[in-house]
Amino acid sequence: PETHEVYVFNRHGQHISTKSALTGTLIYSFTYNVNAINGKISSVTDAAGNKLYILRDYSNQVKSIENSQGEKCRLSMNRQGLLASFTTSSNYAIKFNYQGNLDALLTSRTDSWGKSTLYKYDEYGRVIQVILPTGDVMRLNNRLAFDGTTKLLVSYNDIDLTRLDVGDKYISKNLLQGDEVYTLERLSHINPSTKGSSHKLAMRKRDTSHLEIESTSSPVIADSWSKMSELWPLPSIMRIIYNSENVKRIEWKYFVRRNSASSIPNKLSGNTGNDPIKKPSLTSIGRKLKFNGNTILSIEYDKDANQQTLFDHSNRPILHMAFDNVARPIKFISNFNLTPVALEYDQFGRLLSWKRGTLSLQLSYDLKGRVTNVKHGDGSSTTLKYADTNLGPTEIIKSGGSSRYLLQYDANGGLTAIMTPAGHRNELYRQVSLGFYKLLFLPSGFHNPFTLQYDEWGRTITKLLPNNSGRKVMIYNSMSLIQTELCGAEKTEYIYHTGSDLIKSINKASSDNFDYKAEYRHQGSLLKEERIRFNSRTELSNYKLRYKYDGVGHINEVEFELQGRSVETKKLKYSMLTGMEEGVDSFIFKRHSANVVQIGDERLLKTIATDSYGRMVGITFSVWNKELFSQVIQYEPRRSRIAQSRLKYSANYINSNYSYTSSGFLEQVLISGSSSVSNVVARLLFGYDIDGNLKSIQEGDKELKIRRDEAGRARSFSDNGEDQFMIDERGFTISRDSTHKYMWNANGQLIGVMLKDGTQNDLTITYHYDHKNRLMSRFVTSSSNTQNRTQFIYDETRPSSISHCIIDSRIIGFIYDTNGHLIALTIEGTKYYVASDHLGSPVAVYTGDGVL
DSSP, X not given: XXXXXXXXXXXXXXEEEEEETTTOOEEEXXXXXXXXXXXXXXXXXXXTOOEEEEEEOTTSOEEEEEETTSOEEEEEEOTTSOEEEEEOTTOOEEEEEEEOSTTOEEEEEEETTSOEEEEEEOTTSOEEEEEOTTSOEEEEEEEEOTTSOEEEEEEETTEEEXXXXXXXXXXXXXXXXXXXXXXXXXXXEEOOOSSTTOEEEEEEOTTSOEEEXXXXXOHHHHHHOHHHHHHSOEEEEEEEESSSSOEEEEEEEEEEEEXXXXXXOOGGGTOOSOSOOOOOOEEEEEEEEEETXXXXXXXXXXXXXXXXXXXXXXXXXXXXXXXXXXXXXXXXXXXXXXXXXXXXXXXXXXXXXXXXXXXXXXXXXXXXXXXXXXXXXXXXXXXXXXXXSSSSOSEEEOTTSOOEEEEEEOTTSOEEEEEOTTOOEEEEEEEEETTEEEEEEEXXXXXXXXXXXXXXXXXXXXEEOGGGSOEEEEEEOTTSOEEEEEETTEEEEEEEOTTSSOXXXXXXXXXTSOOEEEEEEEETTEEEEEEEEEOGGGOOOOEEEEEEEOTTSOEEEEEEEETTEEEEEEEEEEOTTTOOEEEETTEEEEEOSSSEEEEEOSSEEEEEEEOTTSOEEEEEEEETTEEEEEEEEEEOSSSSSEEEEEEEETTEEEEEEEEEOTTSOEEEXXXXXXXXXXXXXXXXXXXXXXXSOEEEEEETTEEEEEEEOTTSOEEEEESSSOOBEEEOTTSOEEEETTTEEEEEOTXXXXXXXXXXXXXXXXXXXXXXXXXXXXXXXXXXXXXXXXEEEEEEEOOSSSTTSOOXXXXXXXXXXXXXXXXXXXXXXXXXXXXXXXXXXXXXXXXXXXXXXXXX
């Protein structure tokens, strides 16, 4: 049921074909070297005719596996017929060693990268010890409890981590902390309901939420084999329980439609009525999605038309998907004003072209099935060349042939170097060390590499800057959750609720006395309160955020409290059918069609229009029915690049025309003003070096030139070449002439700027960041010790966007539209409207009466 496949076997019990349960079309076919019970598989063929050959030696052991494009994987077997080595077409090899004869057990696994894993077993053949490539030791202790429960204890480097309890009707994963045992996750089987063959599973997740899943038999399999359908159930109902007040119920209702004509008994055939009437054939299969009892959408597959249709909650068709005879999608057609998509494949089933209106993409392949060219609708293309090996591309050539990138690989197929068109070489290395792995990156122009250290589970444990000029260290707890983070002079500690991955508090401290503590309260798995406290030396305000939720877990209210005083309550509204945001505070979001969204309150009306490709083409911004701002965007016909943008402020406008190089870089901008479209008032020309780095900006007679070093980093940026930038061994810009000094932390974040103009107006700017790497505060101190403080606050509705800003004692609140673009701000309770362009950049601020 997961893949909708049916397996067909011959009389010898050999798997000879795989078919689609929905369409009945062939997916794979299998052939054997002997048509007997001892036959061995010799080839696999897919629906497109691609073949996979399994070649054997004189003893009938597999020697190699080849595809129809000539790629080969080599295998070797030991005397017991067990796999001894496996080598891919790129020469990556894995070797296996075993112990024993009849019941041989794997004792070691070694690959070309030098990674070796050793295994040890008990007398019953169960793994009891694993020595990882880093030298770490994992032990497994399996025992049977008196109640019949199997308990599997997992320890790592002699530290007990987790215990898995397996009973007749449940499986639980437990955290061990000293003598305490806490349940992290639990999967249990609940007695079947009265709905015939339904089954029910319950799961307790690590965030303390509960998940319940009910299943039902597959109607497609039941049509031909009812007993088998009970063995392969389909999920039908899922309940997500965050707490006693917030529950999500997601339900799939499966249905089939039959050919009514085939259900009529054929009286002319001599049917006396005693013979069983054959079931009508299936014409379509579908399922309907319900959310908390409300129908959201449904999907129906028409077998005769080989087409799948998506319907909305009122059963109106939204999207049609057409398939070819081997079930590959070939066309997507929307019932709304959206341009359809067409796909084409070659004889081997590889994607040959993608077309959507005037946009297109074409791919070419070599005899080995590797992509050799990618061509866009405007004629620009990227060419990939390969050496006489089975490695990746060794050359990548952009349109025009002037930009050529060279790639190098090691003997195992791993990428080791990239050379840019200008000849700058960037190198990659990977090493196995004691207790961790190393990934080293040496950019062009650097004498020492950047180093990333990670453990066996892929977790980053250390980031080292060149020549050990800075480091970031991550320490994890027994649940693999980040516990401590050390970044230069900064330290961040994470404390979790016992037995879950919900954060209880976070403490962050730095050497400049910027310390704060974040505390979190949850109800079930939902965050109810967030409290941030600063030490007195930071001179920042403590604040608290309280969250309320609707019945399905959406945040519908955020209360902001500053220094113990309630400041603002933000209210949000979501659709019960789609889950999309429908409003915030006094603003209402209306989606009249697939191409138009209107946002407004009692004064403002903002309209956002998109074309049939989903691209933003128009913005209008009106207050009291008077249009104050608008933007109209036109795109290149064969690429989704902006060709023209027209900004209008009341009666004035700015018209910008854009043109691009063959490589896709912005080449020219023509800007005209209000008097005439043809009256060009500004012309910007952009020049690039062979690597694609910006090297010049020309406006009229003025030209700004950018001088770069051998690594492509900017060293000067001015019309006379006097602006000099100093870059340290980490690659960070630390000064601009003698007037600007820049300071960075080990995380690559700007933490300080010193501006000197030789007078008494010198400034020092200091930046601080929170545990999510978001800007938290900015301090501007003058030479006379006067200070300006700006504090930034974020909430969980848009975690990456500023919700409030405190400048000295003034509080500014921000409100965003459906695209996350700023639409309004409040200053001490007074609302101002903000017009933003298509990128979300604010371009104008208006009062409530529409005054700029």
